[in-house]
Amino acid sequence: MMDLLNILLSDSFWAASLRIATPLIFGVLGALICERAGVLNLGIEGIFVVGAMCGWMAVWLGAGLWGGVLFAALAGAFFGLLHAILTVPLGLSQHVSGLGITLFATSVSYYTYRTALPNVSSPPRIEPFQALDIPVLSDLPFLGPVLFQQTALTWLALLMVGLVWYVMNRTALGVAIKAVGDNPDSVDAQGLSVYGLRMGAIVAGSALMALGGAFLTMSAFDAFFFGMVNGRGWVCIALVIFASWRPGKALLGALLFGAFDALQVRLQTEMGALVPGQVFLMAPYILSIIALVIAARSADYPRALLTPWFKGQR
């Protein structure tokens, strides 16, 4: 019991939680924007892989770290546009299109990687984002290591939470996105474009998802390898329900998951002799399922989620 308390009070635990949560924050925000507009984006897992691969490769080819971030976002936006065209004006099944995007984007990423580097056995490394060392603030006890020694991408993720909250709650654009996900007719009757709003939301959301992937190769690790996304996209799809489609609760959900994950790593080293390691590995997922069961009972889905809309059919 003392051990657990020691872990929970250590700054390294909380720093790790925030680090693990960062890609999830990007992913949940991205999924949140898509679903608020009424479109489920199951391409998220594949878009994570694309973001991870493109960000890494751009840096490896000499584009610079921020160049890599930009390239990853553009690649994510491209696959988002594909999903948007298939599901919005063409009105195809959002499940099928999303899963197709995931399979396609994952394979294309691996293919590109293999074609570019046919003969390497160990993945080439890049120089990733370094921890920001903010004078004075970094030296604060506890808060310093937890908050002010993270990388720039973690800060970008936190900034995005605020930005998405502001857009959703304080701007006309946010009102229109929420309305188009609830009742597209309301938007159409007021002379706004349902297709434009939905497609724009999917493209923007997908770009954010790709940043989650880019964080993995450009901040958490320094190389791209197969299977590195490892279901993080699917976790985001679950977390967005836990968050009831609200940015603040999305941050909370991502942090909670990050904390579970950081905790299981530490418990594994502490108690690995007693309990098989796999039990700890699955703990975050089991806890997420429990949290979801509780939260999803009262979930207030966007009413038009999954429902295609066609002009002139009322």
Added chain:
Amino acid sequence: MAELTALRLIGLSKCFGSVIANDNVSLTLAKGEVLALLGENGAGKTTLMNMLFGHYLPDAGRVEVADETGTLHPLPLGHPQAALAAGVGMVHQHFALAENINALDNITLGSEPLLALKRDRRSARAKIEGIIERSGLSAPLNVPVGRLSVGERQRVEILKALYRDARILVLDEPTAVLTPQEADTLFENIKAMTKDGLSVIFISHKLREVLAFSDRIAVLRHGKKVGEMATAEADEKAIARMMVGADTPKVARRDMAPGMPILKLSNVSVGGRSQRDRLKGVNLTVHAHEILGVAGISGNGQSGLANVISGLAQPEGGSLSVNDTLVTRPGPGAMVRAGVGRIPEDRHHEGIVGAMSVAENMVIERLDDPAIQSRGLLKRDAIQANAEKLAKAYDVRGPGVTAPSRLLSGGNIQKLILARVFERGPRLILANQPTRGLDMGAAAEVGRRLLEARARGAGVVLISEDLDEILGLADRVVVIRDGNLVEAGSHDREKIGLMMAGEPA
């Protein structure tokens, strides 16, 4: 008043596939005038208005709208944005409101630049409050629209149009969901606004309000304009004849003495997540040879009452008996066996299985009948013969009894359900909104069948939002409000309306 023209529709036509929805329709609307657009379901009223508002692109014809100075300009067709800019506002029959945002946001949606970083909510609110003051149409602005009542939502819809400086207001069946008092208030507000130069077109089925509140009447039938007259010179009979193209036989209703009690609810309560499903200790008796009308504003427990009687909901308290036999284990099967016939509210989803054929749907409530099956195998020939017989007797028209039932029109689906219910000779008939969305001919047929069942000795529970229907058919009227039933004691429209609204009569 100088007759300034506000709007001209010239030769509008629209086809959907092989169906002609509008055929060369022309209309003129004067400034400050209230024009009522009448016609049966499928006559093309809504299509015409949707073309005016830009939801549909006409195949032929044009529209001219007057600007502030009274000069007519051609309206670019097929763009709601253009219609809004020209001063045309439309209130749809099915509200086009987003329920997760508040009324203020719904009203201002689309009138602000989307990419602006800040919104000017204060001046928007001031403008809306000004409109509310002038028009008398009030609604809470800060609450998510999902929590507003139907009447409030409708006022939000009208405010939406007025906020966009509409000079021409189109209302598609505005009173379908309102109490008589709410409807009267609405029209009084509209009348007041026409004094300031607003022109109004409203679509309605209800002759009473058309005669009371319009200046002029235009009638559509089968997509064509078949008549136009000043309301002052119109009479109910002439309009009805124009709408259906012939005299409709008024449903003859003979007085009858009620017989023994068929259905008894004693202190029945039903829980449920929403108000529409809840019943709070209801007592109700329906006799043989009696039609009991249940009046009320939608969402006051009608679903709960219907679900209890059809066995879909389990009462939490109280008891339920049919034919003096206590129903101990209520369930849909038990109620069907006890002799309850159900005409459900949502005929497309709860009345039929759309993917199954018309013939199969006709026997779906009697699958244990040896005439239909033996040892679990269906007798296809018997089912087919039964369907052909019923389709003829009940005039179910469509692509044939072997076609999937979803291909039938709404009126024919209802006839299918009537055939299925009445063929079993039920002791009690639950008719929930049986004529909603049906045209006058089909509605009259439903009324005739219900009266026939009453003459045969059945009891009927008629739940309807159309007070005229209840007053025309029911022997006795109860009002449902907030999960409670109150005996109306009379057929007085004014009194029942007040009871529906929850005011002491």
